[in-house]
Each structure stands twice: as C-alpha cells, then as structure tokens.
Amino acid sequence: MSWIQKLVETYDACFGQDRDDFQKLLSISTVPQTTQLHVELHPDGAFFHAEISELEDTPLFVTEDSATRSGKDPDANPLTEQLEYCAKGIDKYGGKSSKFDRYLAELTAWTNSEFSTPALHVICAYIQSGSLLDDLIRNRILTLKDKEFEKVAIGKRKLDPLKLWVRWSVIGEQQSATWSDSNLAAQWTEFENSKNRPLALCMESGKIEKCAQKHPKRIRYSADNSKLLSSNDKNGFTYLGRFMDANQALSLGYAQSQKAHNTLRWLIQRQGTRIGKDWTLVAWSIKSADAPPVAVDSWQFFRDAGEADEEAPEAVYEGDAGQLFALRLKKAIGGYKQKFDDSADIVVMGLDSATPGRMAILFYREIKEAEFLTRLERWHTSLAWPQNVGKDRRFIGAPAPCDIAKACYERNEKIDEKLLKATQERLLPCIVDGRPLPRDLVLAAVASTVKCAYRKDQKKGYWEFERNLGVACSLYRGAHPKENYSMSLDESRTSRDYLYGRLLALADSIEGLALNVAKVQRDTTAARLMQRFADRPYSTWRTIELQLTPYIAQLRSSRAPALQRRQSLIDAVYDLFETRSGASAFVDNRPLSGEFLLGFHSQREALKPRRHNSNDAELEATPEEGDNQ
C-alpha cells in the first residue's frame, strides 16, 4: 500500500521528459485551468493587446489555500486569476474588492521576494495602476450595458465576464507567455517551498519535512471536489482519540503531496477509464507512465498495441480462428514487452466516491511488468470467442468488462450505474490478479442470452442477442479452462449440452433458410423455444423437429443440397449422442448448462458460407440473421 510513494516515483521519472503530452505533468503548486482572456503588456508596463481566446490546461500557479478555496472569502492565486480578482475597482460593477486586495497581496509578495522575474514586476505595476478594466472596455473586449458588463460569448457559450480567467504575456521577453515560461514556473516552486510550514515527519519519505496542511482536490476531473487525503474532520471522530489534531495523525510533506496528486491527475486525464462521474481506473508504469489498457476488449487492446487497421483481418469465420487470434495477441504482448523492461513496476489503481468530497481507493495492485502482461494474456486467451458487439465491432477476442456487465444485467437496454460499476469492479481481480470468474456472472450471461433469443423488436433485439451470445460463450469458456473449448466447431466433442446446442443451431438454420427462400420475416421456432429448450431439451426438441417438417418439404424442392448438408449433420450429431452413452444422454431432460450456447454458436458459424469458396455450389448462401430485418 505504498501508493503515494509510487506516485512520487512516477513524478520523478516522468517530469520534464520531452515526450508528447508529458508537458501536461505540472510542477508542484500548479494545476491545469482553462483560461479565456489573454492580456499582453508592453515591457514598460503599458497595455498592448487583449483577446478572448480559450486555452485548456493552462498551468495555474496555486497556493495551498487557493487550490482548495471555497466560501465567502476565498484565497487568491498569485498570477493567473479570474477577472474579478485582477481588476481594481471591480466593486463598481458588482464584484468584491476584497478579492482584488488578496490578489494584489499575493502578487506583490511574490514580486518583492527573491524569486521574482522582470515580467512579474511589469504585471504587478500594471495591476496596481488599475487600468485593466478601462483598457478592456476601450478595446471592446468587455461591453457595458447599464453599468453592468454584458456576457461574453465564446464559441456557443456565454460567460459571466467577472468569472473569466486571465492569463498574462509580456512581449519582448524571451518567453513572452507567462504560462509557458519554465523559468517562471521554477521560481514559483522555489517561492512556495520557501514559505513557512510546520516541520514534521513525512509519512512517505521518512524524513522531517515541511508538511502540507491541505491536500489538493480536482483530481479526476476539473469540477471534482473530492479529496483523496482530507484532514479537516475534527468533529467526525476519524482520528480523535489518541490524536488531538490532524497533523498528529497524518503528516505528509508538501512536495510529496503535490507531486503525488499532480501525477495522479495527469495519469487519470491521460489514460484513465471512467464510469459515470466518479469511478475511475488507471494503470501506469512507474518508469514511463504507459501501460497496456486493463478494462478493454481484445479489439481495443490490439488497437492500443499499435496494430495498424490494415492488418486487422476481416471478421470472417475461419477454420483456424483460434490460431489467428493467438498470433495477434502474441504480437501485441510482444510489442508491449519491447517497450518496458522486465523489472518495471506497473500500478493499477481504482478510485470511487461514496460521498462528494471524499475519494476512496477501491483497488490497488503493484505488479511487475512481466507478470502483468502474462495475466493480461491469460485473460484475453481464456475468454477469446468471436464477438459481435456492433456494426463495426465484430472481432475475435475477450469482451470488455463493461460489455460483460451489460450482457448480464441490462434490461430494456438500460443498466443501473451502480450495478455497472460493481460488476466491473468484480471483474478487475479476474483480469489483474488472475482469479477465477464469478460463477453468478456466467450464469447471468447465459440466462439473459437465452431469454432474448426471441426478439420482439427485430432490429434492436438482433444486436442484443448477438452481443449477449458472444459474451456468454466467452464467459463460459473462461470459467471452464480445463475443458479447452475450441472457437471453431469441434466435431468430436460428445458432451450432451454441446451436442444439443448443435442440434438447435441446425434446426434454426433449416427453418431460417426456408423462411428466407419464402421471403417471410419471422423468428424461427428454434429461436422462440430456446428458453424452453434450455430447461427441457429432449421434450422441446421433439416439438422443434415436428415443426420442421413443412420447411424440409419446402427446401427439398428449392435448396436440396443445403438441406442435405444440414440433415446429414443432424444425423452425425445423433451418432455422437449414441457413442457417448447410448440413448440415455439424448433422452435426459435435465436443464442444459451454458455449454449448449458454445455448441449453438460454433455450429451456426460453421454453417455460414465460406466466402473464398464461392465456386462450391453445395454451399448455398445461408441467410444471416441480419437478413431477416
């Protein structure tokens, strides 16, 4: 449980590196803020130019108090601030002059210290002169209407001018924009470090350091008011008893706290997964911040591993589908292995809030890189199955935890957010720790698949059934690794459930073909009776078989070869039943386990036309379920 230490280590390894978005890892006492108003000054202190231009993630220098400000008398940031704080005389237009006083105090304190730069003096003088508002009005950045400012339009939004964030530039300097000036940032860090803070043992480094009194918030998203470490609960008995105040219970160095929180904020923004507002999962490598994605399906996994789009093969069922998938997975894992060295640590961390204002660490693992990749590989391999999650998402691989949750628990296309979060959370130890799949999820997926085979709404129902089928087969396969189910049709498997699944697929195919030939849109008997079939296979099969007679007659005249193929397959399945244990397995009317879905899916895929064998007249085009739309 040394997450603060790991975050500080990640900060030390990644800060200042020259990679793409590593500049967004901000230094101590700096947070990202979207600013809207850009004011440029002459080096001699005169106003030069102003414009409304929005810049996201502008580094904002904050003090310990201003980062967590709230209430009626908030603390001010020293440099980049809202217009209400920067403008002298704002009380004429509805602002609070106390805010300006605080801002000026902070800015002059910094300017008069030993850590100031010439640009600061220019800006400070300009602020003191108080001509900001007049200059803005003169340049028509702000317009007056009845002694009050009109709202300023940015894009499609209209913002209150007093709440606009101002960033400063001084032209003529080597680096005119104050927010990109790394020298200024370094000076600010030094200035903050020089401030007096109580000395105490830092519980992360083990040394006596200046300790933080308040810890940052706004970690997961910019409006996030939750704190990971909070210490002002004097009345709530969270530490009272042996300890009299919060510093006795928790003392963390200021630099350590800032580094850890900044790193976490940056990592979450860069590569975090979020459900809803609060639940967040982030995985990172301590040395290089990158990590393979955890809670994604195989399709996304391959893409993140850098597989080019042209390389992704068509989602056509091939005899060696399993082998192809294994090759792709190996390549992706190999790609990640190259990026890291074996001794690197990967940290996986999950956060959530029960109440606004506080965050809890739900899940925390430190794993060695090699071990982590092995577990991810195991997850993707054991759950691999042809998936059909949407129009452009047909792939062979493991489903995403979010899709697993939806397949198990979605009703009327909606799933309760708490249930979605809880299910994803339950699957994390299966992915990261290698634990066995929860049995109730497997059963729930099978049950919901069987239930939606009969599609009242043809369009929506189709995708729902396909997705659920893929997920249920994946889960069942993953939950029974010893059985070693193959992704393609296994014609030698003689287990009762698998064979019954095959029979159902064959009946469904015959009737589907006949309906297609007759151009009738209807669910097949097999689809309608799937739930009953799962509960009482033998008696339901009799019903289905009887219903097939007219369709067989119909097909004998129009699609004889296709019919012949299917009927011979049915005979083959009957034979396999015989070889297993005589007739008793077939006659057994006990409910089927999820294995029958594996048989169903494999057989159905095997009956689909193989596109590169289009010359073969025997392989008549079987209508895909989609043709019944």
Place this chain on the structure above:
Amino acid sequence: MPDSFTTPKNCLEFRVWGRYALFTDPLTRVGGEKSSYHLPTYEALKGICKSIYWKPTFIWYVDKVRILRRIRTQTRGMKPLDYISGGNTLAIYTYLTGDARAENPVDITDGPGVEYQVCAHFEWNTHHAALDRDRVDGKHYAIAKRSLERGGRQDIFLGTRDCQGYVAPCRFGEGPGDYDNDGSLDYGLTFHSFDYPDETGMGRLGANFWRPKLVNGVLTFPRPDDASQIVKKDIRAMKPRAFGLDRVRPVEAEAEELAAATGALDREAEL
C-alpha cells in the same frame, strides 16, 4: 523447531485467522475512507497477543509473522455514524482478505480469509516498579499458554474491531503457505507501532514507522527501540497509567484461579 539459542524461552507461537482484516493505512484513515495495508502491523499483532493474555507487568514483542494465504482485497460500502449531524454518512472501506484454502470450503477455516502464524515473546516492563513482585518467571508464560489453548482471554480482532479472528497454538513454519517461494518483496514506509508512555518511560505518545521486507512469506519485525530500522514520529505529551499491586491481581492468584477453572473443564471434557 525453534532455535534454542536465539529464541527466547517464553516464545508463544500461534496461528490467527479470520474472514477479513483491516490494518488501516493512516494516510487514508483521516479522510474517513479506510483502506487496509496488505501486511499486518506490529501493533495489530501485539494487540492480538494482548488479547490472549496480558498483564501490565510485561510487554509483548512480536518477532515474526508468516503470511499463509495469498493477499486479496475487498471493498465494502459502509454507513458509519455521522457524529455531527446524526444519521449515517457513506464511506467505502477496503478490507484485506485472502484466497480460500479449498475449492469448496466447508467451514470458516477453509474459506477465503487471512491466516497468519505469529511468533512472539514477552519481557518484563521495567517501568512499573510497583509490580516488581509480580515478575515471576514461568507463571505468566504458563498462563499465556493455557489461555492460548482456549482461544484467548479476550476477543481477537484483526486490526479493527469488526474483523473477528480466532487463535490456536501451532508451530511456526509448519504447513504450506502461498508465499513460501516468492522471494523478497519490499514495501514503502509503513506504520509499525505506537510508543505508549507506560512502556517507554517517557511521558510522550509516539508512532513508529518502518520499511517491511517480506522474505518468502515471513516478515521479521524490528523491536520498537531498534533505531536502525525504525523511524520515530513524536505525537504529543501523554501521562502514563500507574499500575500497582492494588490494581493488578498477583500472578500466583491468577494461576491458581485459572488452574481451578480449567482443571474442572478438563475433567468434564474427559468424561
């Protein structure tokens, strides 16, 4: 077999197990969203020893602990009391648990949970001069052993009070453990124990921290006064509790009473 040269003669070896444990990380505790350390703290194990048998005459020192089950964590939503406005507030606690010992567990011993083997000994608390006469070699140890056989004198809990545990005598090192061949694992700065004034003799409360190193599943604790491994944090002034023989039952009386009570039980069990 314990090495008879380096192991103290009054070493108590026991097995402690439970469904959940919560060795609270002080960083998260103050905010109210408690999450557990992955390893037991010295203070928690010392507390278990004290629950088995304790007198102010001596101080327990935990020597080492062996982790038997693979570490897992489990989060639970809790509704702790809100002392300010009444009612409940919401929090998420992360408990420590472990792998089950068997596929289909029959009783709590086999189900998922934590399990440790602990080796601890005690030494006289020299700061209680008034209890000088109570320091009888052997009697305290005998009582401790008998209490352990009966599952401890007071409730055993693993970290927080809601994580109920059980103790039984065992031999340290026997049986397989999930970490036996895992080599060495380093952890960051972790809470070790508190320094209470009646055990240190100084009128201050302090906290100790150390950097654990798990070697093949065994964690060897340094003594709280071992300056090479322990980082100390001074907390506040505290008055030590004064014990005298007027407040503490002498050990001879304790042993007699225990013999009488347990002897009767033993005779009953034989019948």
